[in-house]
Amino acid sequence: MLDYEYEELAALVVSWGFKEAGAREIFTGLHRRVFQNKEQFDTTRVSPKLLDKLFEDGPPISPFRAVNAFPSADGSTKYVYTLPNGQKVESVWMPFGKYVTLCVSSQVGCALGCTFCATGAMGFKRHLSPAEMLGQVIHMRRENPFPNKKPGRYNVVFMGMGEPLHNFKGVMHVFRALTHPFGMVLSDQNVAISTSGLVPKIQELGQLEHRPRLMVSIAAPDNQARSAVMPVNRAYPLEMLLETLENFPLKKKERIMLSYVLIAGVNDQPQDAARLAAMSARFPSLVNLIPMNAHKDSPGMNEPGEDHLCAFSQLLKNHGAFTTIRRSRGRDVAGACGQLAAQV
Numbered sequence: 001m002l003d004y005e006y007e008e009l010a011a012l013v014v015s016w017g018f019k020e021a022g023a024r025e026i027f028t029g030l031h032r033r034v035f036q037n038k039e040q041f042d043t044t045r046v047s048p049k050l051l052d053k054l055f056e057d058g059p060p061i062s063p064f065r066a067v068n069a070f071p072s073a074d075g076s077t078k079y080v081y082t083l084p085n086g087q088k089v090e091s092v093w094m095p096f097g098k099y100v101t102l103c104v105s106s107q108v109g110c111a112l113g114c115t116f117c118a119t120g121a122m123g124f125k126r127h128l129s130p131a132e133m134l135g136q137v138i139h140m141r142r143e144n145p146f147p148n149k150k151p152g153r154y155n156v157v158f159m160g161m162g163e164p165l166h167n168f169k170g171v172m173h174v175f176r177a178l179t180h181p182f183g184m185v186l187s188d189q190n191v192a193i194s195t196s197g198l199v200p201k202i203q204e205l206g207q208l209e210h211r212p213r214l215m216v217s218i219a220a221p222d223n224q225a226r227s228a229v230m231p232v233n234r235a236y237p238l239e240m241l242l243e244t245l246e247n248f249p250l251k252k253k254e255r256i257m258l259s260y261v262l263i264a265g266v267n268d269q270p271q272d273a274a275r276l277a278a279m280s281a282r283f284p285s286l287v288n289l290i291p292m293n294a295h296k297d298s299p300g301m302n303e304p305g306e307d308h309l310c311a312f313s314q315l316l317k318n319h320g321a322f323t324t325i326r327r328s329r330g331r332d333v334a335g336a337c338g339q340l341a342a343q344v
């Protein structure tokens with residue numbers, strides 16, 4: 001049922017001979033109130049006949065065969081979803097005070113093969129459907145209701161398994177559902193996608209009036225080093241990517257986030273910081289340093305020490321770059337950045 005955009009659901013409901021208002025209640029029930037069964041819809045004004053029709057003839061609400069939760073000592077929780085064919089994907093719930101970040105997957109595996117990423121080592125299996133992506137968001141919200149029914153502030157980030165711009169059509173469907181006035185009503189700025197740098201899709205994204213925020217993984221400040229850790233760089237080298245980002249239409253005060261996985265001995269030298277800062281100066285941006293999270297498919301890629309991480313961050317600042325350090329959540333349950341790799 002989550003695969004229907006609002007307009008499609010409305011057309012279906014009207015084609016069954018009911019008023020569009022019923023579709024609005026159903027969409028709000030699914031996306032905002034995270035209903036999961038007919039009994040919950042019975043408490044709404046939706047006609048019982050429409051509900052009978054919906055639950056007899058419509059597709060099931062949940063696209064998952066099973067979901068398992070792995071709470072981390074740091075307060076985050078990793079969820080593993082079993083899809084109908086037995087494949088698995090993962091998402092991570094990360095509370096930060098009154099705010100919650102929901103990190104969702106867009107594909108089973110990934111075709112891009114970044115060497116620092118466990119998902120890349122799986123290879124590409126398939127795109128997730130909109131229902132399978134929205135289902136992650138809805139499941140995490142259902143499992144973690146806010147106390148006193150107070151609404152929380154959510155950020156949804158496509159930083160889980162997969163390259164979201166490779167699944168452009170599906171991810172944009174999800175974006176429209178998340179920001180729909182009858183759904184969760186997130187603002188455009190509360191949704192972000194993280195890409196490895198698929199230049200044509202970044203350009204396509206920039207042409208949309210409503211779009212999520214853009215995060216781009218840089219990982220190395222020159223072509224030779226970047227191609228070694230991110231094979232996508234051979235198709236879309238740094239100068240092409242940076243020129244695209246320079247021309248990307250930004251809203252007032254908006255910045256492009258440049259993610260930089262800091263890998264000990266690979267991309268952590270003072271000259272790397274200088275080059276990275278020079279790149280970030282070419283357009284409004286924020287460098288987000290992510291210390292490498294080692295996993296079994298990343299031999300020889302080591303985590304930088306805390307002192308080194310802070311020193312690299314300070315170097316970036318000295319060169320004039322806006323910089324933050326992302327403290328990954330869920331490391332103890334393999335839910336941190338670069339560690340997601342469900343067995344398929």
Ligand code: SF4
Binds near residue numbers: 110160
């Ligand atoms: S970092 Fe992102 S794009 Fe690269 S392999 Fe991992 S999931 Fe794919």
